[in-house]
Amino acid sequence: MEAIVVENLTKHFRKAYDKTLKGYFISLAKRENRYEEFVALHNVSFSVKKGESYAIIGKNGAGKSTLFKVLSGIIAPDQGHVQMNGKVAPLIELGAGLSRDLTGAENIRLNCAIFGLSRARIREVYDSIVEFSELEDFINTPVKFYSSGMKSRLGFSIAIHVDAEIILIDEVLAVGDKDFKKKCYAKMEELRNEGKTLVVVSHSLKPLRTICDRALLLEKGEVTDIGSIDEILDKYEQEKPKKKKKKEV
């Protein structure tokens, strides 16, 4: 059974040619078009099976985050159709879904309630969320005082406890420390083994080989390849310009 079916997604953005005030008035005086239409996603189609772990790969600006925002319903596509067969927990932007003025504890309760967990279920998962995030000492501190790594810990920990069937993870682990990242990757494998559907965007390619089954390659908003994770990563790494090797976890 398919957990996600995406058909012919297209998303345009309008980009200003010149964002300065001077540029605005010049183009206004010349009656020029101040915007260019930019295609962030073009005819994107793919499907993810229930229980599958799926990676979205692509260079900066390829459209990965835009695709995630469409999958999570944050932005609407101009054309095309998305079908999500199950409860979705999107972890798509650092700190997204967290209220700055509320404490970690309050954010946990609020987010769990938003995801439809009953009071009893929130009480059940609360300790586990705090424990996984390792934020015991800061749980009564407002989130506005959290570092990006702490926000990432809290966001990830909430997302894996809200009984979602589909979990979308967009690069939010990039800011975590090495040990926490390892723990998250291990958790993602565990979730996959439990039959959850995972869709992951990451520029850290090495962990994707263990976590993911299949991958989709996006280039300038278009799907250029779909295949097994090893097949797609091998091709992608061959094509990528060589850069100084950075240690990955």
Ligand SMILES: Nc1ncnc2c1ncn2[C@@H]1O[C@H](COP(=O)(O)OP(=O)(O)OP(=O)(O)O)[C@@H](O)[C@H]1O
């Ligand atoms: N709200 C927006 N308005 C205008 N252009 C946008 C908007 N959001 C994204 N874009 C553009 O769409 C393109 C795709 O962006 P997106 O963030 O989806 O890429 P990405 O593959 O996630 O990149 P990265 O790996 O750098 O995070 C980029 O050129 C970006 O500038």
